Amino acid sequence: MNSFVKKIKKNRSLLIMLLPAVLYVTIFSYIPMTGIIIAFKKYNYQAGILGSKWAGFDNFRYMILSNKLWPLTRNTLLYNIVFISLGLVCEVGFAIILNEITRKKFKKISQTMMFLPHFISWVVVATIVLNIFGDHGVLNNLLGSMGMDSFNIYSKAKEWPIVMVLMRLWKNTGYGCVVYLAAIVGISPEIYEAAKIDGANIWQRIWNITLPCLKPTIITMVLLAIGGIFRGDFGMFYQLVGNNQILLETSDILDTFIYRSMMSTSNLGMTAAAGLYQSVLCFITINLVNYTIKKIDPDYALY
Numbered sequence: 001m002n003s004f005v006k007k008i009k010k011n012r013s014l015l016i017m018l019l020p021a022v023l024y025v026t027i028f029s030y031i032p033m034t035g036i037i038i039a040f041k042k043y044n045y046q047a048g049i050l051g052s053k054w055a056g057f058d059n060f061r062y063m064i065l066s067n068k069l070w071p072l073t074r075n076t077l078l079y080n081i082v083f084i085s086l087g088l089v090c091e092v093g094f095a096i097i098l099n100e101i102t103r104k105k106f107k108k109i110s111q112t113m114m115f116l117p118h119f120i121s122w123v124v125v126a127t128i129v130l131n132i133f134g135d136h137g138v139l140n141n142l143l144g145s146m147g148m149d150s151f152n153i154y155s156k157a158k159e160w161p162i163v164m165v166l167m168r169l170w171k172n173t174g175y176g177c178v179v180y181l182a183a184i185v186g187i188s189p190e191i192y193e194a195a196k197i198d199g200a201n202i203w204q205r206i207w208n209i210t211l212p213c214l215k216p217t218i219i220t221m222v223l224l225a226i227g228g229i230f231r232g233d234f235g236m237f238y239q240l241v242g243n244n245q246i247l248l249e250t251s252d253i254l255d256t257f258i259y260r261s262m263m264s265t266s267n268l269g270m271t272a273a274a275g276l277y278q279s280v281l282c283f284i285t286i287n288l289v290n291y292t293i294k295k296i297d298p299d300y301a302l303y
Contacts, residue, residue: 039272059273068257073230073281076253079161080229083168088222090173092214095180096206114174125167126239130154157250160241164251168236183217184210219293219300226289230281231255254278 008015035049042055063069094114101107132138133153140150153159187210195205232253241251243260254274262271286302294301 035272036276038268039276041269043268043272055269059267059269060277062270063274063277069277071249072252072254072257075250076230076232076255079164079232079253080225082161082165084222084225084229086165086169087172087176087225088218090169091176092180092211092218094173095177095184096210098177098181099184099210100202111174114177116174117171118175120171122171122235122239125171125236126242129163129167129240154244155246157247160247160251164236164240167240168233171236179221180214180217183214187213216300220302223286223290223293223302227282227286229285230278234259 038049038052039059040055040057041049041052042058043049044052047053098107098111098114101110130137133151134140135150135152135154140152143150153163191209192205195209200208232255234255237251237253237256238259241247241256254277258271258274261267261274290302
């Protein structure tokens with residue numbers, strides 16, 4: 001006990017700095033977890049959480065009987081797998097490209113142009129897409145003036161996943177490569193100088209120096225992304241797709257389904273059950289992936 005108190009006194013400055021983060025996570029992450037109980041109750045606003053009647057697994061049964069659980073889970077999982085994999089390639093690739101640019105003015109302009117889409121709201125992005133590809137958008141007006149058939153992407157469900165992936169990459173790649181760019185800058189210039197003296201060209205330096213040095217950062221970022229692999233970007237999917245029934249087959253995910261269900265039925269129990277289902281899947285996935293990485297190389301595991 002005395003040694004524990006001594007450690008606290010010795011590291012009191014660090015503990016005080018850590019306190020705000022601990023309070024934030026406790027108040028906004030751990031305490032709200034008590035609301036999980038709603039998933040197992042027939043929630044009544046007047047009775048409250050504790051006073052509402054128990055419903056058992058009825059809220060989960062609704063998702064299964066609606067035959068939407070597997071399609072929604074599949075869409076959410078596949079979209080996130082593509083987002084993570086292609087996002088990783090684009091973020092690392094653009095970080096390396098930016099690092100190799102020698103002209104400072106052009107480099108700053110390029111960074112600004114890449115970061116700008118991240119600060120544009122999905123509402124604005126959805127409006128831009130609608131004004132370009134909608135029935136009366138720029139594209140159809142141009143095709144009509146040339147005597148060609150109109151093209152309305154909002155009626156083509158099969159092509160929509162490509163649009164979602166492109167929009168995601170366009171908006172998040174610039175901001176996502178910041179971490180990798182910072183990691184590249186942290187690599188000792190002496191290593192590159194030694195490689196140049198040995199006759200290594202730019203591709204050999206990237207393959208044998210940059211990428212191996214980025215490996216720990218890449219694994220950490222991928223693990224963090226996998227932690228939310230069953231959670232979709234609600235803002236993107238809802239703003240771009242909305243309630244378009246034609247596109248829901250290929251573009252509906254768990255998050256948008258939960259929102260629409262709550263707005264139409266006001267059944268908090270069912271929406272809480274869907275949210276708990278997401279959380280459990282994410283928890284299982286991140287633990288399995290982290291366990292696998294720990295078996296291969298413990299140094300790269302999160303915990």
